[in-house]
Amino acid sequence: MGIVIAVANQKGGVGKTTTANALALGLKRGRNKVLAVDLDPQGNLSFSLGAATENVRAAYHVLAKECGAGEAIQKTPLADVIAGNIMLSSVQIDAAQNNWEFILRNALSEVRSVYDYIIVDTPPALSVLTINAFTAADGLLVPILADIFSLQGLARLNDTVVRVREYSNPALRMLGIVLTRYNARTVLSREIRATAQMIADELNLPLLNAAVRASVVIAEAQSMQVNMFKYMPRNNAVRDYKKLVQELIERGL
Numbered sequence: 001m002g003i004v005i006a007v008a009n010q011k012g013g014v015g016k017t018t019t020a021n022a023l024a025l026g027l028k029r030g031r032n033k034v035l036a037v038d039l040d041p042q043g044n045l046s047f048s049l050g051a052a053t054e055n056v057r058a059a060y061h062v063l064a065k066e067c068g069a070g071e072a073i074q075k076t077p078l079a080d081v082i083a084g085n086i087m088l089s090s091v092q093i094d095a096a097q098n099n100w101e102f103i104l105r106n107a108l109s110e111v112r113s114v115y116d117y118i119i120v121d122t123p124p125a126l127s128v129l130t131i132n133a134f135t136a137a138d139g140l141l142v143p144i145l146a147d148i149f150s151l152q153g154l155a156r157l158n159d160t161v162v163r164v165r166e167y168s169n170p171a172l173r174m175l176g177i178v179l180t181r182y183n184a185r186t187v188l189s190r191e192i193r194a195t196a197q198m199i200a201d202e203l204n205l206p207l208l209n210a211a212v213r214a215s216v217v218i219a220e221a222q223s224m225q226v227n228m229f230k231y232m233p234r235n236n237a238v239r240d241y242k243k244l245v246q247e248l249i250e251r252g253l
């Protein structure tokens with residue numbers, strides 16, 4: 001049974017999509033079968049993995065129950081992908097409808113046995129899409145920037161996780177918080193790391209040792225639709241992502 005990992009943070013621009021891309025490609029390096037699911041209407045993960053977003057069966061159709069998960073999978077040279085596109089912003093998941101939280105979980109159950117890992121990228125919101133991702137997930141990974149606003153958002157995110165555990169997914173595990181675009185050379189970054197550790201301890205969330213440094217190579221690999229681990233394996237940020245994957249596995253992913 002594939003392990004489902006959701007990458008989430010209600011803040012935009014914190015590295016969710018980049019981390020989802022790195023997880024999908026990083027876990028594949030270990031010869032695992034990986035499916036990437038893009039729940040963000042922006043479709044950035046789909047693009048970076050070489051999937052089409054227009055005129056294809058995509059996550060929208062799965063959530064609208066117009067097709068099964070299997071029918072929405074695109075196989076690209078980089079990964080298997082269920083694409084996200086703008087239609088997702090209009091998906092009518094009626095919160096009054098019974099079991100609306102379970103639509104993605106139920107849909108993925110059809111393909112779970114085929115994959116070792118299913119990575120779900122989420123939009124920058126705590127929306128019905130995010131709740132569907134949390135309900136489908138075994139584990140949650142939370143990228144944050146080393147800034148005070150990211151830290152402030154953690155408590156709210158954690159409240160949502162607690163509620164999801166209560167109502168729709170008691171088994172949801174917090175895999176950890178990962179600092180992205182991190183610059184260990186600045187005093188501010190180091191202070192933020194210390195503060196992040198305090199907040200993580202308070203909320204009882206693991207702050208991962210791996211922190212991903214900033215590098216233009218990361219954005220380059222995404223826009224060129226190439227695998228960062230092959231494109232620039234010795235780049236610092238790419239090595240950090242390798243460490244992150246390793247750490248998650250060591251922690252019993």
Ligand SMILES: Nc1ncnc2c1ncn2[C@@H]1O[C@H](COP(=O)(O)OP(=O)(O)O)[C@@H](O)[C@H]1O
Nearest residue numbers: 012013014015016017018181213214215218219
């Ligand atoms: N480690 C990094 N170094 C440099 N740029 C990064 C890094 N991580 C992400 N980025 C860039 O920052 C922007 C936001 O990242 P993204 O993963 O799209 O965030 P989110 O999905 O949370 O909105 C993107 O342009 C991405 O290429």
Ligand SMILES: [Mg+2]
Nearest residue numbers: 016017040044
């Ligand atoms: Mg994103």
